[in-house]
Amino acid sequence: MQKQFKTLDEQISLLKERGLIIPDTNKAKRYLLTSNYYNIINGYGKYFQDSPDHYVTGASFNEICSLYFFEEEIKKTVFNAALQIEHHLKSIVAYRFAEQYRDQKYAFLNPSSYNPRKLSDACRTINKFSNILKININDRTSSIYHYVSTYQNIPIWVIIDHLDFGGLYHFIKELPDQILNKIASDLTPFFFDNNGITLGQRFTPTIMLSFMKNILEIRNVCAHNKRLIEFNCHADAKYLSELHDQYSITASEDRKSFYNTFIIMQCFLSKTEFCILNNTLRKRFKNLNNDLNTISINDIFLKMGFPENWQLRSPLPQ
Known part of the structure; x- marks a missing residue:
């Protein structure tokens, strides 16, 4: 059966019938018009319901909007x-x-x-590079045009900027082992800066690629405006004791949540960059906590894999 179109007034009436408090009707209608009923109500209203067609006592439209805009902000971060x-x-x-x-x-x-061992996959990457060349080789504003016309060659450091994160992940995954080992080794100073721990060869290409894959999935959620709350990556991030032990995460535990992806980002970010990420998320969670009246911030933490009351932890020194 097809869903019937509802006017803004009908949408408001339906929400009120289901027990949702709407302090400012005109403001609510404006939000629904500009942000979409499906995105706000269907996406975030369910966290304030005690049944599919009823909101918990005291739940308000403002709370739903706060959760919606909270997630918009952390996705940008x-x-x-x-x-x-x-x-x-x-x-x-x-x-x-x-x-x-x-x-x-x-x-x-x-x-x-x-x-x-990965030539069939590498052929797709080669084809991607070929298409990048075809698109840019006659564009006089392109760096590719400049290098081809001047040097009859395209350095890897020029064309690699035309890859998105997904293309970059596959390119790295298909490289020879000797290059992969060097890349993984080059990344270990990030972890040392953030934790004061030397990883050495324990940060293997397999772990690196596993971490990259989950970061890519979270990145795509943010880029394509999907819901981050309740999102889980397709596979557990590989277990790295030097990292996961600090967060009391064992090898047998699930490592697919947003929180798990957040903590592995420190393997690829400078200390300042990771501190900014950590502290910005903490601030956003604290602000959301102040706006919630009918549910607990821990209800949201649970759905994102974060420990209870994570927002109360001390900020990282930047």
Whole structure:
């Protein structure tokens, strides 16, 4: 059966019938018009309900909006951290790839530049690079046009900037083992800066790629405006005792939640960058806690994998 269109007045009436308090009807109608009933009510109203068609006593439209805008803000914060991670990775990967193939033109188009065990996947990455060249090679404003016309070559550090995080992840995944090992090693100073612990070879390419995959999934949730609350990655992040033990997370526990992805980000961010991420999230959670009256902030923490009362922990020194 098809859902029938409802006017803003009908939407408001339905919400009131279900027990939702609406302090300012005109403001609520404006929110519903500009932010979409489905996004706000269907997406976040359910956390204030005691049954599918009824809100808990005292629940208000303002609380739902606070939760909605809270998540909008933390998604911006997390997405920005993902961009910083992407930048670090692109710089490291471009350096190590160029170091390995310093005398070869267009090495990223050569199948022999990739892991021989992953050639079928590498062909898709080569095709992606080829399409990037086709799109940009005649664009006089493009750095690719400049390098082709001037040097008859495209350095990896130029074309890699045209990959999104997903393309970058697959490119890294398909590289030869000797390059992967160097990349993983290059990342370990981030963890030392954040924790004062030297990882050495314990931060393996397998762990690195597992962490990257979950960060990519969370990044895509933020980029495509999906709901972060209750989101779980497809697979557990690999267990790294030096990291997870600090958070009392054991090898047998689930490591798919947003909280688990948040803590692994410190393996790819500088101390200042991770502190800003941590402290900004903490501030957003504290603000949300002040706006909630009928549910507990811990109800939200539970759905995101965070420990109870996480917002009360001391901020990290920046």
